[in-house]
Amino acid sequence: MYEILHRQDLAPVSKLLVVRAPVVARKARAGQFVIVRIDEGGERVPLTVADYDREQGTVTLVFQEVGKTTMQMGTLQPGNHFASLTGPLGLPSEIKAYGTVLCVGGGVGIAPIYPIARDLRAAGNTVISIIGARNKDLLFWEDKMRTVSDELIVCTDDGSYGRKALVTIPIKELLESGRHIDHIWAIGPAIMMKFCALTTQPFGVPTVVSLNSIMVDGTGMCGACRVEVGGQTRFVCVDGPEFDAHKVDWDQLLARQRIYPEQEKQAVERWMHKCACGR
Amino acid sequence: MPEPTRAVPQQDRMKIPRQAMPTQEAEARAHNFNEVALGYEELLAMLEANRCLQCKRPKCVEGCPVGVDIPAFIERLREGDLPGSVRSLKGENNLPAICGRVCPQETQCEIVCVMGKKYEPVAIGRLERYVADWDVAHPSPPPEMPPPSGKKVAVIGSGPAGLTCAGDLARYGHTVTIFESLHAPGGVLIYGIPEFRLPKHIVHAEVSYVRSLGVEIEMNAVIGKTHTLNELLQQEGYDAVFLGTGAGLPMFMHIPGENYNGVLSANEFLTRVNLMKAYLFPEWDTPVKVGRRVAVVGAGNVAMDASRCALRLGAEEVHIVYRRSASEVPARAEEVHHAEEEGIVFDFLTNPIEIYGDDKGWVRGMRCIRMSLGEPDASGRRRPLPMPGSEFDMNVDMVVMALGTQPNPLVFTDSGGLERTRHGTVVADEQTGRTTKDSVWAGGDIVTGAATVISAMGAGKRAAADIDRFLRGETVPQPAAQTAAAAG
Numbered sequence: 001m002y003e004i005l006h007r008q009d010l011a012p013v014s015k016l017l018v019v020r021a022p023v024v025a026r027k028a029r030a031g032q033f034v035i036v037r038i039d040e041g042g043e044r045v046p047l048t049v050a051d052y053d054r055e056q057g058t059v060t061l062v063f064q065e066v067g068k069t070t071m072q073m074g075t076l077q078p079g080n081h082f083a084s085l086t087g088p089l090g091l092p093s094e095i096k097a098y099g100t101v102l103c104v105g106g107g108v109g110i111a112p113i114y115p116i117a118r119d120l121r122a123a124g125n126t127v128i129s130i131i132g133a134r135n136k137d138l139l140f141w142e143d144k145m146r147t148v149s150d151e152l153i154v155c156t157d158d159g160s161y162g163r164k165a166l167v168t169i170p171i172k173e174l175l176e177s178g179r180h181i182d183h184i185w186a187i188g189p190a191i192m193m194k195f196c197a198l199t200t201q202p203f204g205v206p207t208v209v210s211l212n213s214i215m216v217d218g219t220g221m222c223g224a225c226r227v228e229v230g231g232q233t234r235f236v237c238v239d240g241p242e243f244d245a246h247k248v249d250w251d252q253l254l255a256r257q258r259i260y261p262e263q264e265k266q267a268v269e270r271w272m273h274k275c276a277c278g279r
Numbered sequence: 280m281p282e283p284t285r286a287v288p289q290q291d292r293m294k295i296p297r298q299a300m301p302t303q304e305a306e307a308r309a310h311n312f313n314e315v316a317l318g319y320e321e322l323l324a325m326l327e328a329n330r331c332l333q334c335k336r337p338k339c340v341e342g343c344p345v346g347v348d349i350p351a352f353i354e355r356l357r358e359g360d361l362p363g364s365v366r367s368l369k370g371e372n373n374l375p376a377i378c379g380r381v382c383p384q385e386t387q388c389e390i391v392c393v394m395g396k397k398y399e400p401v402a403i404g405r406l407e408r409y410v411a412d413w414d415v416a417h418p419s420p421p422p423e424m425p426p427p428s429g430k431k432v433a434v435i436g437s438g439p440a441g442l443t444c445a446g447d448l449a450r451y452g453h454t455v456t457i458f459e460s461l462h463a464p465g466g467v468l469i470y471g472i473p474e475f476r477l478p479k480h481i482v483h484a485e486v487s488y489v490r491s492l493g494v495e496i497e498m499n500a501v502i503g504k505t506h507t508l509n510e511l512l513q514q515e516g517y518d519a520v521f522l523g524t525g526a527g528l529p530m531f532m533h534i535p536g537e538n539y540n541g542v543l544s545a546n547e548f549l550t551r552v553n554l555m556k557a558y559l560f561p562e563w564d565t566p567v568k569v570g571r572r573v574a575v576v577g578a579g580n581v582a583m584d585a586s587r588c589a590l591r592l593g594a595e596e597v598h599i600v601y602r603r604s605a606s607e608v609p610a611r612a613e614e615v616h617h618a619e620e621e622g623i624v625f626d627f628l629t630n631p632i633e634i635y636g637d638d639k640g641w642v643r644g645m646r647c648i649r650m651s652l653g654e655p656d657a658s659g660r661r662r663p664l665p666m667p668g669s670e671f672d673m674n675v676d677m678v679v680m681a682l683g684t685q686p687n688p689l690v691f692t693d694s695g696g697l698e699r700t701r702h703g704t705v706v707a708d709e710q711t712g713r714t715t716k717d718s719v720w721a722g723g724d725i726v727t728g729a730a731t732v733i734s735a736m737g738a739g740k741r742a743a744a745d746i747d748r749f750l751r752g753e754t755v756p757q758p759a760a761q762t763a764a765a766a767g
Contacts, residue, residue, distance in 0.1 A: 043565040084498065220689055223531065224543065259540050260566045
């Protein structure tokens with residue numbers, strides 16, 4: 001169970017794993033996530049579903065190596081197994097014929113945006129996509145995004161590839177152009193989603209974000225992932241992960257992502273040391 | 280095995296004092312996660328067993344939620360017949376090593392013990408633990424299994440209700456699969472109750488036993504997501520389903536500041552510490568952050584567990600903040616006693632009204648108000664009333680909300696016909712566990728709200744017996760009447 005069948009380096013610190021999980025693959029939908037654990041002592045981490053194959057019984061996970069667990073995940077090879085993989089969790093994206101939709105993926109957020117854009121296109125929407133990253137090394141899936149988008153804008157913060165711009169710039173330009181956009185999805189680091197929300201708010205276009213709080217169980221039993229949306233406390237794992245971007249308390253979300261910086265640092269140092277010693 | 284003792288004459292039995300439980304000393308144990316209560320040695324167990332008067336009409340059996348034949352297991356023990364004692368005990372109680380440790384005996388069997396009238400009650404719980412631990416250390420071969428009935432049952436949840444129901448159903452000859460949403464079995468036994476109160480090897484032993492009966496446990500299966508109730512019944516070929524998902528939804532106060540960093544539900548705190556073994560960080564990857572001055576809001580067993588974990592994780596001062604008084608504390612007496620010995624501070628008649636944070640989003644204090652007790656409310660307990668003008672600020676850097684839990688609603692997705700009360704619990708017949716949905720039974724906290732391990736275990740047994748009758752065609756599957764319980 002949970003065998004890794006395929007692994008791909010999308011970029012220096014961005015990896016893709018295809019995992020055997022037939023029961024999860026059967027039900028997984030765009031917008032949902034899974035919780036994985038590498039080994040017995042591992043932590044439970046949420047990863048959005050980047051893709052799935054119901055017939056093959058696999059789910060595709062994309063992640064960036066930002067801490068001990070994702071670094072360790074980056075060393076997994078075909079034939080290795082996750083100790084556990086739970087899902088599909090969260091509510092799926094609400095896919096329907098909105099008209100013209102804008103899908104924005106920032107950094108590792110490109111992965112969950114892909115199946116959403118795909119499903120929106122299949123539902124008859126005109127899909128305009130923007131993918132962006134800090135630099136060329138963090139971009140991936142340009143070709144895949146092109147296949148599910150009517151228009152694709154690619155940018156990097158430093159201009160090392162595509163247009164030199166933060167994703168908020170093309171968003172603003174599109175909205176200012178008078179082009180009719182019915183619904184927007186923006187997924188990426190919390191700070192990126194916050195600024196996308198601020199950018200779209202004056203135009204009054206409904207905007208959906210996928211929140212990436214810290215989680216433990218992912219099934220609504222602990223409340224670690226709670227965030228205020230529209231003044232109400234919500235659990236990202238069961239009420240989300242998608243929420244109305246204009247109602248999210250971004251500052252609270254950002255603060256709640258910074259609960260364990262010392263432990264995260266300690267874990268990374270220990271991991272690096274272990275790698276260096278070869279043990 | 281212990282040497283049998285000659286039956287001590289009754290009047291001499293009464294002279295034997297209640298044998299104290301050997302316990303880890305408070306100062307030391309406040310810094311480790313090892314079991315606090317060390318268990319009787321043979322001599323103490325035999326002395327205590329001799330205190331039982333073997334009443335003709337044993338009140339203790341009536342006091343036990345599952346009617347364990349207490350005098351019988353104690354007498355077998357006194358005779359040195361441990362296997363016989365185990366059999367008597369396990370006739371009604373599938374989880375004695377757990378119940379012996381976590382049952383509130385002081386409100387169940389021991390409170391009605393005749394010896395308690397003039398002396399101290401027989402230490403029934405400690406004796407149960409002694410016998411059950413002997414059984415764990417000397418496992419008997421799995422029982423002879425009947426021929427397979429050809430019927431399949433899905434048990435949702437691997438906590439006390441689910442494990443018990445599954446074990447009994449397997450022994451009746453049915454094919455059972457337990458679906459557990461977490462990655463390890465045991466439910467609250469593994470994520471809620473700390474190691475120092477319930478060593479996990481005991482839980483693993485119980486799970487192994489259930490597996491040895493042929494029960495399959497599918498982990499990481501979230502009913503309501505990975506599978507749904509209707510799918511199990513209509514597509515996956517299960518003839519019956521038992522819901523034992525407990526009450527895992529944490530409650531919050533919804534006071535201002537509750538989302539500051541450092542404010543967590545007891546469920547989150549205990550899951551990190553117990554299931555994810557955060558006390559072994561960084562050898563184990565899940566971290567937990569414990570403040571120097573911790574407030575735990577609530578006074579049930581969960582609050583005791585959370586406060587004692589916080590202490591063991593290095594908190595300098597830990598407060599239990601409870602809106603009622605000492606006499607209303609619902610936690611098990613021994614846990615309150617141990618918490619006091621370990622230095623937990625109890626702030627009674629105190630209720631938080633607001634949590635303060637700093638500019639980085641971290642909790643730094645809590646405003647509380649003093650309470651007084653008024654007339655009893657619907658639960659029979661005196662209603663706590665805030666005393667205006669008594670507000671004061673408490674300097675804390677961690678707050679744990681241990682206010683109680685409710686059933687997690689996720690399991691109800693795609694489960695049409697399953698009637699629930701307005702508290703979110705499932706309507707089920709008390710004797711049989713039948714719900715309002717065909718072929719679905721329920722028991723444990725999902726029906727009663729947060730309660731005890733033994734009560735869940737008993738519900739699992741009763742449901743297994745009824746499911747068995749149903750599967751054999753001995754009863755017509757009449758769903759539970761939609762009673763007043765459903766209305767309110």
